Amino acid sequence: MKIKDRKFFRKKIKTIFVISLLIPLISFLSGCGGKKEQPSTDNLTNLLQRGIRPNEMGMVMVLEYHRIEEEEGSYTRSIENFKKDLETLYQKGYRLVRLHDLLSGKINVPAGKTPIVLSFDDSTGGQFRMINKGGKATIDSECAMGMMEEFYRRKKSFGYKALFNLLPSLFDQPKYKQEKIKYLIENNFELGDHTMTHPMLSKLSDEEVQKEIAGSVEMIKKIDPKARIDILCLPHGVEPKNTALMFSGSHGGTSYKMRWALLVGSNPFYPLYHYRNPGKLIPRVQVIDYDPTDGSGAEGSEYWLEFFDKNPELRFISDGDPSTICAPAYMESRLLKDKLPAGVYFVGY
Ligand SMILES: [Zn+2]
Structure with a gap:
């Protein structure tokens, strides 16, 4: 050497x-x-013995409501049907989660259950109405909030959660707008930006797009500075020409950063750590009835709920343990390991 x-x-x-x-x-x-600490398989063995086959590589849904009124109609769910929806979802084993948690892959529902998100667009009066009861402002039992609250009182495990995509109409009762926003934030509901005038963003200039989105953030923060707005609900589900402006921009001294943009239609989707996850553009499912004789309501909620009844292997079924992603072993090849939240492992069977 x-x-x-x-x-x-x-x-x-x-x-x-x-x-x-x-x-x-x-x-x-x-x-x-x-x-690496290997997760215990005791939970899984126990579930399989009980006949529960978890599939946390299955699909999830974000449901979409507009008006809630007496009569069922276009973009309107009747009060009676809304009450039925809550019951149906509960009976079919769906449990409410926050959209932020669902999209971050932090899904925590009991074993054998499926997470679901309720979203309400356009902040119409029927979604959240206050009435005067004996000199005291209370939530109307016939508005969506009132019906959800009543259902939650009877069925705590269903959850009391939803996302409200706000327009300046803010539920049509100007004198209660502050109180309502405060109530939503304090009760852990989520708020989304649905722009100022509900335009087709594709038809606007870059400046106008930012004015619409930043304007809504400014409006909500003015009502309650604690509001956290990082979800954009695209009016009509239409993207602006400059798609980057959906996620960040500024106008009039207000800047915004959105983590996700919500579409209008029309399908369930795979969770964050699945290779077919949609990324930052999130599809939703309109709450409408399905008539197989003429095809009306196809790709709406009733259609997809029946689809999952018939194809249970495609539906997300929780193992009840947020620290493991449990699914049939062959599905591991569809897993994006780097997208798993910290400390979460795949367990196949
Ligand atoms: Zn809308």
């Missing part, structure tokens, strides 16, 4: 030695002991 080579060799040995010392030290400091 030449002297130069020998020097190089010695240096290399030194480096290897230092690295070999550092690895256990780093592992020790990061608290993982260098070994």
